[in-house]
Amino acid sequence: MHLPDGFIDAKTALATGVLAAAGVGLALRQVRIELPPRRVPLLGLAAAFLFAAQLVNFPVIGGTSGHLVGGALVAALLGPAAAIVVVTTVLVVQCFLFADGGVTALGANIFNMGIVTTLSGYAVYLAVARVLPGLRGRVAALAFAGWCSTMLAAAACAGQLAWSAAVPWRVGFSAMAGVHAFIGLGEGAVSALILLAIARTRPDLLQDSPDRAAPPVGRFVGLGLLAGLGLALFVAPFACPWPDGLESVADHLGFARPAAAPFLPALAADYRWPGLASPGVALAVAGAAGVISVFVLAIAFSRLLVPKPTRPAGREPERPAPAPS
Amino acid sequence: MTELIPTVYPVDRPVYRWPAGLKLAGALVMIVGTALAPFAWRAWFVGVAAVLVLLVVAGRLPFRSLLLRLLALSPFVAGVALSAALNPRGSADWRVLALRSGLCLATVLVLAQTTPFSAMLAMLRRVGIPALLVTTLALMHRYLFVLGDESERMRRARASRTFSGDRRLVWWTAATVVGQLFVRAFERAERVYDAMCARGWR
Numbered sequence: 001m002h003l004p005d006g007f008i009d010a011k012t013a014l015a016t017g018v019l020a021a022a023g024v025g026l027a028l029r030q031v032r033i034e035l036p037p038r039r040v041p042l043l044g045l046a047a048a049f050l051f052a053a054q055l056v057n058f059p060v061i062g063g064t065s066g067h068l069v070g071g072a073l074v075a076a077l078l079g080p081a082a083a084i085v086v087v088t089t090v091l092v093v094q095c096f097l098f099a100d101g102g103v104t105a106l107g108a109n110i111f112n113m114g115i116v117t118t119l120s121g122y123a124v125y126l127a128v129a130r131v132l133p134g135l136r137g138r139v140a141a142l143a144f145a146g147w148c149s150t151m152l153a154a155a156a157c158a159g160q161l162a163w164s165a166a167v168p169w170r171v172g173f174s175a176m177a178g179v180h181a182f183i184g185l186g187e188g189a190v191s192a193l194i195l196l197a198i199a200r201t202r203p204d205l206l207q208d209s210p211d212r213a214a215p216p217v218g219r220f221v222g223l224g225l226l227a228g229l230g231l232a233l234f235v236a237p238f239a240c241p242w243p244d245g246l247e248s249v250a251d252h253l254g255f256a257r258p259a260a261a262p263f264l265p266a267l268a269a270d271y272r273w274p275g276l277a278s279p280g281v282a283l284a285v286a287g288a289a290g291v292i293s294v295f296v297l298a299i300a301f302s303r304l305l306v307p308k309p310t311r312p313a314g315r316e317p318e319r320p321a322p323a324p325s
Numbered sequence: 326m327t328e329l330i331p332t333v334y335p336v337d338r339p340v341y342r343w344p345a346g347l348k349l350a351g352a353l354v355m356i357v358g359t360a361l362a363p364f365a366w367r368a369w370f371v372g373v374a375a376v377l378v379l380l381v382v383a384g385r386l387p388f389r390s391l392l393l394r395l396l397a398l399s400p401f402v403a404g405v406a407l408s409a410a411l412n413p414r415g416s417a418d419w420r421v422l423a424l425r426s427g428l429c430l431a432t433v434l435v436l437a438q439t440t441p442f443s444a445m446l447a448m449l450r451r452v453g454i455p456a457l458l459v460t461t462l463a464l465m466h467r468y469l470f471v472l473g474d475e476s477e478r479m480r481r482a483r484a485s486r487t488f489s490g491d492r493r494l495v496w497w498t499a500a501t502v503v504g505q506l507f508v509r510a511f512e513r514a515e516r517v518y519d520a521m522c523a524r525g526w527r
């Protein structure tokens with residue numbers, strides 16, 4: 001999902017750059033407040049970890065393999081503000097040292113992968129982990145969060161490409177969402193497996209992440225608003241009248257063109273549920289059905305992996321004794 | 326991972342000794358110009374390409390490995406270019422897209438090949454990037470290779486202990502390796518902090 005140079009134009013580069021700088025600035029301030037000095041090197045080490053983890057291959061069918069992206073995982077492990085700093089660091093190094101991701105697109109990449117994935121991943125993880133108790137709940141929460149964050153980042157990426165007039169929204173969105181619906185499944189599964197592996201070897205490292213009182217609400221809301229603003233900026237203009245605003249205008253004016261075929265055949269063709277009249281409603285229903293089925297999958301996945309806790313009050317990792325301060 | 330890292334720096338060439346700020350600024354101008362200039366400015370694109378070729382020749386950069394890395398990094402470019410080529414309506418011209426990103430990619434590769442990362446970091450610090458971010462970048466760059474080696478050692482250890490590879494367990498074993506990698510990174514961070522304090526870090 002690393003956008004290279006030349007795909008986004010000046011206004012998109014500038015807008016995403018400003019958003020990314022503001023988001024990273026806020027995150028840095030937050031980290032400076034909440035992170036004890038002992039943990040400062042952890043940011044760099046976590047970034048190196050994320051980079052090395054992305055090099056571990058997870059074989060998929062037929063010789064292809066995928067790898068972790070990790071925004072949601074790092075957010076679940078270190079909290080959202082630290083995760084933004086960590087993923088941003090990885091992206092900067094990838095950009096300048098490995099030429100992975102463009103320099104003018106750095107703002108867009110930081111926004112999509114550094115801010116959208118971590119914040120949405122953390123929000124979903126927290127929300128689900130609060131509802132579903134125990135390690136099982138956390139595994140399900142992270143699996144679901146990994147998928148959601150991947151989809152949102154893909155949507156933001158398609159929005160930026162469309163805003164830059166590089167790829168039209170319908171083509172870009174159907175291609176990105178279609179591919180990333182599957183990539184997201186892998187991302188969720190891998191993140192959850194890694195969380196489980198850490199929980200088995202060093203459960204104490206996980207203790208303070210989800211239950212530690214949410215970070216000062218103000219900043220979290222500020223960061224969330226920023227991400228929401230950016231998403232709205234890039235996605236909403238195309239998303240409002242769902243079958244592409246430009247196209248419906250063209251239909252009204254009578255110069256309807258042959259519609260572009262979606263780049264990849266989607267699950268429910270063109271994300272519409274058969275048998276529903278209004279395309280907007282149909283699309284919403286199809287989207288909701290997809291999200292719910294992934295959620296169910298995530299819960300099934302966690303039940304498969306984590307045996308039912310026999311002593312619920314025993315050594316549950318997320319109810320730590322009051323920490324000596 | 327190793328094939329993507331610049332291994333041979335042209336230490337004895339003047340290109341390598343130019344001030345990092347100059348190279349960084351020059352590369353930024355070339356990249357921003359190439360990414361955003363209207364395509365009608367043919368001379369700009371030809372000029373950038375000429376400068377790159379000149380640098381590669383004058384700096385005696387390893388041409389083959391640069392080309393390989395250029396190709397290895399292009400799948401996204403190829404994908405979007407393909408989608409633009411298949412759906413010409415409303416898309417930008419895919420040849421322009423490919424040319425722009427190819428030139429920018431080559432510029433960054435040449436920059437990375439001729440400029441030590443620490444010099445770039447010093448530059449960032451001077452420009453006023455927050456110290457916490459620069460420290461994190463420096464630490465990441467320092468431990469990137471350490472953790473990469475660590476991951477490779479764990480992979481080898483696992484391979485020498487699993488006699489029959491059970492296909493169903495591949496993901497679980499890989500995830501265990503990554504999880505263990507996080508645990509080790511965490512523990513190393515604590516040791517690094519102690520070492521930093523011992524050397525007078527505030």
